[in-house]
Amino acid sequence: MSEDADVPKETLLRAFRLMTLGRAADERGVNLQRQGRIGFYVPMNGQEAAQVGCGLALDPKDWIVPAYREIGVALARGIPLKTLFDQFYGNAADILKGRQMPCHYGYRAFRYVTASSPVGTQIILAAGIAQASVYKGEKVVSVPFFGDGATSSNDFHAGMNFAGVLNLPVIFFCQNNGWAISLPREKQTRSASLAAKADAYGFPGVQVDGNDFIAVYRAVQEARQRAIAGKGPTLIEAVTFRMGPHSTSDDPSRYRKQEEVASWRAKDPIEHLRDFLVAKKWIDEAGIDKIEEETKQQVQEAIEAAEKSPPPSPETLFDDVFHDRWRILEEERSEFMELLKEGVLRA
Amino acid sequence: MTEATLIQGVNQALRIAMAKDPDVIVLGEDVGVNGGVFRATDGLYKEFGEKRVIDTPLSENGIVGMAIGMALQGLKPVAEIQFMDFIYPAFDQIVSEAAKFRYRSGGEFPSHLVIRTPYGGGIKGGLYHSQSTEQLFTSTPGLKVVIPSTPADAKGLLLTAIFDEDPVIFLEPKRIYRTATGELPEGDARVPFGKARIAKEGSDVSVFAYGAMVPQCVQAANVVEKMGIHAEVIDLRTLVPIDVDAIVGSVEKTGRAVVVHEAPKFSGFGAEISAMIAERCLYSLKAPVLRVTGYDTPFPYTLENLYLPSVDRIARGIERTASAT
Numbered sequence: 224m225s226e227d228a229d230v231p232k233e234t235l236l237r238a239f240r241l242m243t244l245g246r247a248a249d250e251r252g253v254n255l256q257r258q259g260r261i262g263f264y265v266p267m268n269g270q271e272a273a274q275v276g277c278g279l280a281l282d283p284k285d286w287i288v289p290a291y292r293e294i295g296v297a298l299a300r301g302i303p304l305k306t307l308f309d310q311f312y313g314n315a316a317d318i319l320k321g322r323q324m325p326c327h328y329g330y331r332a333f334r335y336v337t338a339s340s341p342v343g344t345q346i347i348l349a350a351g352i353a354q355a356s357v358y359k360g361e362k363v364v365s366v367p368f369f370g371d372g373a374t375s376s377n378d379f380h381a382g383m384n385f386a387g388v389l390n391l392p393v394i395f396f397c398q399n400n401g402w403a404i405s406l407p408r409e410k411q412t413r414s415a416s417l418a419a420k421a422d423a424y425g426f427p428g429v430q431v432d433g434n435d436f437i438a439v440y441r442a443v444q445e446a447r448q449r450a451i452a453g454k455g456p457t458l459i460e461a462v463t464f465r466m467g468p469h470s471t472s473d474d475p476s477r478y479r480k481q482e483e484v485a486s487w488r489a490k491d492p493i494e495h496l497r498d499f500l501v502a503k504k505w506i507d508e509a510g511i512d513k514i515e516e517e518t519k520q521q522v523q524e525a526i527e528a529a530e531k532s533p534p535p536s537p538e539t540l541f542d543d544v545f546h547d548r549w550r551i552l553e554e555e556r557s558e559f560m561e562l563l564k565e566g567v568l569r570a
Numbered sequence: 571m572t573e574a575t576l577i578q579g580v581n582q583a584l585r586i587a588m589a590k591d592p593d594v595i596v597l598g599e600d601v602g603v604n605g606g607v608f609r610a611t612d613g614l615y616k617e618f619g620e621k622r623v624i625d626t627p628l629s630e631n632g633i634v635g636m637a638i639g640m641a642l643q644g645l646k647p648v649a650e651i652q653f654m655d656f657i658y659p660a661f662d663q664i665v666s667e668a669a670k671f672r673y674r675s676g677g678e679f680p681s682h683l684v685i686r687t688p689y690g691g692g693i694k695g696g697l698y699h700s701q702s703t704e705q706l707f708t709s710t711p712g713l714k715v716v717i718p719s720t721p722a723d724a725k726g727l728l729l730t731a732i733f734d735e736d737p738v739i740f741l742e743p744k745r746i747y748r749t750a751t752g753e754l755p756e757g758d759a760r761v762p763f764g765k766a767r768i769a770k771e772g773s774d775v776s777v778f779a780y781g782a783m784v785p786q787c788v789q790a791a792n793v794v795e796k797m798g799i800h801a802e803v804i805d806l807r808t809l810v811p812i813d814v815d816a817i818v819g820s821v822e823k824t825g826r827a828v829v830v831h832e833a834p835k836f837s838g839f840g841a842e843i844s845a846m847i848a849e850r851c852l853y854s855l856k857a858p859v860l861r862v863t864g865y866d867t868p869f870p871y872t873l874e875n876l877y878l879p880s881v882d883r884i885a886r887g888i889e890r891t892a893s894a895t
């Protein structure tokens with residue numbers, strides 16, 4: 224754990240709780256998919272410190288532009304667990320109306336932009352949001368979240384270049400988790416580090432230990448101060464590791480060695496923070512057990528609530544294509560309702 | 571002859587082509603060590619090595635641009651795009667470069683390459699792992715567009731694609747990767763482009779489909795058969811080049827046509843088939859042409875079974891068309 228930590232005790236305890244909650248949610252997410260109760264899941268196991276560290280260092284008004292693996296960020300932002308699990312179930316209570324695969328969520332009230340699947344597209348969006356924030360005089364930053372793989376995308380280049388040229392308040396938060404599905408980081412780029420890429424765009428890039436909550440938290444705080452002071456963007460490379468499969472569709476034993484996973488297990492981000500808190504005597508075993516139990520219970524309650532909700536009603540299929548209605552789609556909607564009534568289509 | 575799945579057909583075609591011709595190179599995300607996320611390239615890395623099976627960085631425009639460059643220098647690359655939904659970064663390379671090279675160079679520089687990609691819904695993949703956007707490619711002159719629906723066609727059409735001198739967009743119906751099973755002919759058993767296949771013979775209504783909709787249409791034809799309607803299901807196999815004779819011939823025989831695809835109806839490939847029928851055999855028609863397709867919305871997640879043309883919805887369409895006077 225980083226020494227000389229001037230991060231308040233309350234923040235660290237909150238981080239520990241959020242990281243524990245994130246892991247509990249994540250483990251259940253994978254299991255629910257295995258049990259056929261939800262369709263898909265993308266675990267972030269191992270990346271808790273990077274995600275919660277960044278999430279907590281931001282102001283609630285800052286814009287988060289996530290990918291699909293960011294439950295730690297979502298929880299740090301304060302998005303309720305129930306909201307997330309309703310999305311995983313794609314049920315009638317899901318704010319997204321069951322439109323997206325699990326883990327692809329977002330909510331305007333939290334300035335957390337709805338994720339898509341294509342890798343990298345969100346990166347330039349964050350620059351656009353930042354440009355608008357500057358124009359409107361809002362003192363906020365925008366933060367695209369992406370992985371090592373995304374640094375090969377077009378929109379990584381576009382986002383970095385635009386933010387650099389326009390000197391925008393963007394924190395490019397890259398979680399280098401070692402792998403892009405089966406491609407190891409060394410085969411993604413010849414660059415010695417991902418942080419080094421910032422050089423070519425004319426702004427700082429910093430590499431931090433992504434499994435060290437305090438290191439991440441402080442790096443983001445610093446980048447945020449720079450951005451708010453009008454000094455432009457920063458690229459942060461949080462070096463971490465994806466402990467689980469890429470998603471529930473993936474079998475990592477096909478491409479990586481168990482020893483590599485084991486070596487990272489020794490650097491578990493939650494255990495690190497826990498040891499620090501215990502050494503400081505800010506928490507004891509009983510306190511840890513209590514947090515673990517409470518978070519598991521919270522997750523259980525969110526799942527039970529989500530399972531009570533039915534699927535979205537069929538006619539919602541045709542909503543939200545446009546803000547208004549157009550003839551072609553309305554004709555399809557009426558024909559669809561007719562087929563439902565006749566039992567040709569069954570909800 | 572061996573019994574195999576559609577994805578095994580793809581795998582075999584790649585293996586046979588690579589064994590036969592050292593210029594055939596496979597590249598894409600996760601195609602090497604991992605054997606592809608759907609396992610289409612399983613075993614190729616081991617058999618042919620990293621010089622011929624290249625795991626690329628995460629960049630679709632990079633993959634396709636590399637393939638075009640390799641083709642310029644005489645190779646026959648087969649690029650994999652992990653999902654059709656992720657092909658768009660490569661759209662510029664496909665449309666501006668691959669599709670136009672032969673024409674803009676007066677035939678000096680053909681683009682001898684294949685872009686394989688899984689397409690279509692039915693796997694609970696939501697907006698970005700389900701789309702069918704074949705019409706973006708069929709409306710771009712210079713691209714051939716191929717969609718198999720059986721293991722033998724997956725193998726035979728892919729072999730033809732790999733040795734065809736033009737850029738071929740090879741769309742694989744991922745939903746039936748493992749459920750479509752059938753006999754696989756031995757060896758380099760190519761299936762020619764531009765020849766549709768009669769998946770089920772009939773005399774009352776012609777049903778045109780491709781990819782994962784073919785087995786759905788055959789099932790629907792079996793349903794309406796019980797009502798005494800004999801539908802003819804035609805598997806188009808290649809959208810470019812299209813088998814005009816098969817379409818016109820069948821409609822002249824039945825006088826009725828239903829076109830089925832997963833893609834949204836508006837400006838979909840069904841519009842091309844409908845127009846072709848109107849232009850070439852309108853006077854044979856006894857009923858309006860009907861399209862049974864995905865709806866004109868983005869692809870949903872929870873409600874995907876209501877979105878995709880189901881057997882019942884197709885059967886209803888055939889029934890309506892058969893009874894229209």
Ligand SMILES: Cc1ncc(C[n+]2csc(CCOP(=O)(O)OP(=O)(O)O)c2C)c(N)n1
Pocket residue numbers: 292340341342343369370371372373374400402403404465469599628630652656659
């Ligand atoms: C443009 C695009 N190409 C391919 C994919 C398929 N895919 C999904 S995630 C992924 C790897 C992403 O790796 P990385 O950026 O390191 O993020 P991580 O998943 O490790 O968090 C790939 C290839 C995709 N979603 N989008």
Ligand SMILES: [Mg+2]
Pocket residue numbers: 370371372398399400401402403404
């Ligand atoms: Mg990664």
